[in-house]
Amino acid sequence: MGLSGISLLTTTYSLILQHQSLLLCLRAKGFGLDLKKDMEGVDYLSDERKKAQFDVEAMKIAWAGSLEAFQLSDRMAKLVANDPAFEKFTRPMLGRKELIKNTLRKAAHGWKLIVDLRLTEEEAKWLRLYIDEPAYTDLHWGMFIPAIEGQGTEEQKKKWLPLAKKMQIIGCYAQTELGHGSNVQGLETTATFDPQTDEFIMHSPTLTSSKWWPGGLGKASTHAVVYARLIVGGEFHGVHGFIVQLRSLDDHSPLPGVTVGDIGMKFGNGAYNTMDNGVLRFDHVRIPRDQMLMRVSQVTREGKIMQSDVPRQLIYGTMVYVRQTIVADASKALSRAVCIATRYSAIRRQFGSRNGGPETQVIDYKTQQSRLFPLLASAYAFRFVGEWLKWLYTDVKERLAANDFSTLPEAHACTAGLKSLTTSFTADGIEECRKLCGGHGYLVSSGLPELFAVYIPACTYEGDNVVLLLQVARFLVKTVSELGYKKPVGTTAYMGRVASLMQNNCAVQTAEGWLNPGAVVEAFESRAARMAVRCGQQLAKYENPEEGFAELSADLVEASIAHCQLIVVSKFIEKLQQDIPGKGVKQTLEVLCYVYALFLLHKHQGDFLATGYLTPKQASLANDQLRTLYSKVRPNAITLVDSFNYTDHYLGSILGRYDGNVYPKLYEAAWKDPLNDSDVVDGFYEYVQPILKQKLRTAKL
Numbered sequence: 001m002g003l004s005g006i007s008l009l010t011t012t013y014s015l016i017l018q019h020q021s022l023l024l025c026l027r028a029k030g031f032g033l034d035l036k037k038d039m040e041g042v043d044y045l046s047d048e049r050k051k052a053q054f055d056v057e058a059m060k061i062a063w064a065g066s067l068e069a070f071q072l073s074d075r076m077a078k079l080v081a082n083d084p085a086f087e088k089f090t091r092p093m094l095g096r097k098e099l100i101k102n103t104l105r106k107a108a109h110g111w112k113l114i115v116d117l118r119l120t121e122e123e124a125k126w127l128r129l130y131i132d133e134p135a136y137t138d139l140h141w142g143m144f145i146p147a148i149e150g151q152g153t154e155e156q157k158k159k160w161l162p163l164a165k166k167m168q169i170i171g172c173y174a175q176t177e178l179g180h181g182s183n184v185q186g187l188e189t190t191a192t193f194d195p196q197t198d199e200f201i202m203h204s205p206t207l208t209s210s211k212w213w214p215g216g217l218g219k220a221s222t223h224a225v226v227y228a229r230l231i232v233g234g235e236f237h238g239v240h241g242f243i244v245q246l247r248s249l250d251d252h253s254p255l256p257g258v259t260v261g262d263i264g265m266k267f268g269n270g271a272y273n274t275m276d277n278g279v280l281r282f283d284h285v286r287i288p289r290d291q292m293l294m295r296v297s298q299v300t301r302e303g304k305i306m307q308s309d310v311p312r313q314l315i316y317g318t319m320v321y322v323r324q325t326i327v328a329d330a331s332k333a334l335s336r337a338v339c340i341a342t343r344y345s346a347i348r349r350q351f352g353s354r355n356g357g358p359e360t361q362v363i364d365y366k367t368q369q370s371r372l373f374p375l376l377a378s379a380y381a382f383r384f385v386g387e388w389l390k391w392l393y394t395d396v397k398e399r400l401a402a403n404d405f406s407t408l409p410e411a412h413a414c415t416a417g418l419k420s421l422t423t424s425f426t427a428d429g430i431e432e433c434r435k436l437c438g439g440h441g442y443l444v445s446s447g448l449p450e451l452f453a454v455y456i457p458a459c460t461y462e463g464d465n466v467v468l469l470l471q472v473a474r475f476l477v478k479t480v481s482e483l484g485y486k487k488p489v490g491t492t493a494y495m496g497r498v499a500s501l502m503q504n505n506c507a508v509q510t511a512e513g514w515l516n517p518g519a520v521v522e523a524f525e526s527r528a529a530r531m532a533v534r535c536g537q538q539l540a541k542y543e544n545p546e547e548g549f550a551e552l553s554a555d556l557v558e559a560s561i562a563h564c565q566l567i568v569v570s571k572f573i574e575k576l577q578q579d580i581p582g583k584g585v586k587q588t589l590e591v592l593c594y595v596y597a598l599f600l601l602h603k604h605q606g607d608f609l610a611t612g613y614l615t616p617k618q619a620s621l622a623n624d625q626l627r628t629l630y631s632k633v634r635p636n637a638i639t640l641v642d643s644f645n646y647t648d649h650y651l652g653s654i655l656g657r658y659d660g661n662v663y664p665k666l667y668e669a670a671w672k673d674p675l676n677d678s679d680v681v682d683g684f685y686e687y688v689q690p691i692l693k694q695k696l697r698t699a700k701l
């Protein structure tokens with residue numbers, strides 16, 4: 001018997017086993033048989049795993065970034081998965097009060113582990129990630145502490161950071177207001193210096209100045225970094241951060257003059273409702289002068305404003321830091337959804353049965369592949385661009401510490417643009433994964449609805465995605481306008497070759513011709529450069545540049561997307577120039593890299609054609625190559641998602657189970673729903689039976 005014969009037999013056997021276990025479950029419900037007899041321990045995806053053409057363990061390390069990073073993340077994932085305190089199956093069924101209490105309990109348990117096991121900050125970060133429940137701790141560690149680190153003086157850091165790091169105070173980041181989020185300079189909360197008492201008076205003068213949205217503010221935080229208009233001597237001196245105590249450290253009650261609470265339920269069940277996003281108002285609350293974060297500007301005892309040589313934009317520094325982490329998180333969320341959709345697509349069968357044999361695995365449909373594999377490739381692309389962005393951020397941070405601010409504008413543009421690009425794509429990608437799972441994807445037990453509901457605000461928080469792309473556009477327009485006398489560097493270095501990028505057209509003649517990193521990068525560079533230059537030319541026609549910018553903003557957003565996609569493609573290609581150990585690992589990643597690039601080229605072929613860089617024939621050749629690449633991904637699909645090394649606990653999905661034992665577990669889960677606690681539904685006697693028993697008098701009905 002040939003290999004394909006053996007494989008057919010094993011597949012059929014797997015199917016029979018699945019059907020048998022389903023039958024056992026069905027009987028279990030009907031006749032009280034033992035549910036445990038379903039085929040626990042059988043790997044329904046083992047045939048798929050045997051198809052791998054690369055070393056999965058080595059790919060896990062490539063995904064994690066290093067052996068140490070892999071081991072650390074794996075250890076934390078298992079620690080959480082094996083601890084029943086972190087169970088999350090019932091989360092979407094909990095009411096809001098229970099939900100928040102449950103989250104507080106998990107956060108406390110997590111903190112106990114961190115202290116008892118003496119975990120490092122890096123380990124603690126991974127532990128919180130795998131607990132997988134948005135909580136006040138995200139903002140405490142993710143924004144409150146970084147805000148003090150980035151904007152505090154040495155003295156302020158010495159005072160506040162030990163308290164925060166030992167969790168003797170809990171902090172949040174209170175910037176957004178009811179009336180203003182994107183427009184930070186439009187914030188209305190005031191911090192007025194009182195030279196008599198050497199204090200700032202924090203005040204919310206209008207309803208719209210109420211702080212609105214800060215995570216952790218609603219119920220947990222004792223302190224906040226509050227962004228407010230600095231007023232000294234009756235004059236406005238820009239928006240600054242102030243450390244303000246909100247609640248008593250004894251009984252947690254709000255301090256005098258502070259009104260604080262939760263803003264209410266948000267999208268989805270469970271999901272982001274575990275977070276206490278809050279509202280906050282001040283009625284002339286006094287804080288000592290030294291609680292203004294004073295790295296950028298200082299207010300002296302006499303009420304003089306002193307500017308340090310640190311640029312004003314550093315006030316926005318925490319956002320640069322968090323946007324960078326959000327890019328890394330995009331790859332986690334997308335890879336999680338893709339892992340679920342890929343495993344389930346290999347289990348799910350529809351149509352195509354011949355002679356009573358098994359139906360076709362839906363993953364073998366070319367349409368399924370053309371929707372799923374670009375998402376898989378994007379998860380890897382975002383992982384690597386996230387790694388690069390982390391490097392860029394670390395580099396900027398070191399430069400800032402040495403008072404070199406030259407790379408801050410680029411860091412701002414890259415973090416803003418990539419945050420926007422990756423979160424928008426990931427949010428759409430999770431929803432696509434739900435559709436790829438058909439009807440079962442809509443079940444909460446698929447894990448996808450909650451993942452989607454938790455993820456989508458990433459398109460809004462830390463800067464609305466369109467507003468952020470407009471920031472990139474400003475950076476690009478500036479770069480283009482300076483081309484005559486300033487050499488562009490970093491991610492805009494390609495603009496230095498603008499003349500040739502505008503003139504030269506694509507040389508690819510065959511589908512194989514697209515398997516060339518140089519050809520791919522040049523295509524993306526030419527498209528981005530041409531779109532940016534075109535915007536620059538259009539803008540030049542306006543007398544008032546701001547009016548022109550507003551008028552052309554939709555085109556500017558497109559140009560920014562082209563620039564950011566170029567960054568992701570280039571960083572993936574650069575990654576492949578490194579030494580990546582493991583049999584077949586680099587080759588498999590090369591396939592994914594081409595999938596990512598050619599998928600984008602196909603999707604945005606309008607840009608490539610309209611800018612005149614590609615001919616329709618060359619665009620069509622790229623699409624031909626893409627189909628071939630999908631066939632190369634197919635045998636590796638399951639092991640490529642195994643390489644994310646996600647535990648079943650973290651995935652939280654019956655469809656994405658590692659062992660593929662989907663149907664019995666779906667069936668079992670249905671019976672755990674509280675609605676099935678009784679056969680006759682609550683409310684039947686009040687509301688249903690009277691209808692069934694009614695005797696209608698009218699003949700018409």
Ligand SMILES: CCCCC/C=C/C(=O)SCCNC(=O)CCNC(=O)[C@H](O)C(C)(C)COP(=O)(O)OP(=O)(O)OC[C@H]1O[C@@H](n2cnc3c(N)ncnc32)[C@H](O)[C@@H]1OP(=O)(O)O
Pocket residue numbers: 138139142143173175176181182183184185215313314316317319320322408409412460461462463464467471474
């Ligand atoms: C742990 C994860 C959970 C996350 C929970 C969520 C938390 C949050 O959402 S916190 C709140 C986040 N809020 C935002 O992101 C607000 C978005 N708005 C802004 O960032 C800014 O207001 C703006 C950038 C959209 C506009 O700033 P503005 O000063 O009014 O306007 P300009 O365009 O004139 O910019 C002036 C100048 O500053 C540069 N710049 C702007 N932002 C930054 C930055 N973050 N870092 C460095 N530089 C920045 C900008 O490029 C301009 O430079 P020049 O052109 O050289 O003058």
Ligand SMILES: Cc1cc2nc3c(=O)[nH]c(=O)nc-3n(C[C@H](O)[C@H](O)[C@H](O)COP(=O)(O)OP(=O)(O)OC[C@H]3O[C@@H](n4cnc5c(N)ncnc54)[C@H](O)[C@@H]3O)c2cc1C
Pocket residue numbers: 139173174175176179180181182183212213214215272277457460461462463464465466467470
């Ligand atoms: C779940 C969640 C958690 C959050 N956590 C925090 C937190 O911890 N701390 C905190 O301070 N804030 C937090 N926020 C607030 C968040 O940062 C803001 O909501 C975000 O910055 C967007 O601002 P906005 O709500 O003012 O949107 P708006 O600016 O009102 O956006 C509305 C629409 O207008 C468009 N728009 C706005 N300005 C422009 C423009 N110049 N040009 C073109 N279009 C424009 C936008 O694209 C969008 O379509 C959180 C928000 C959410 C949803």
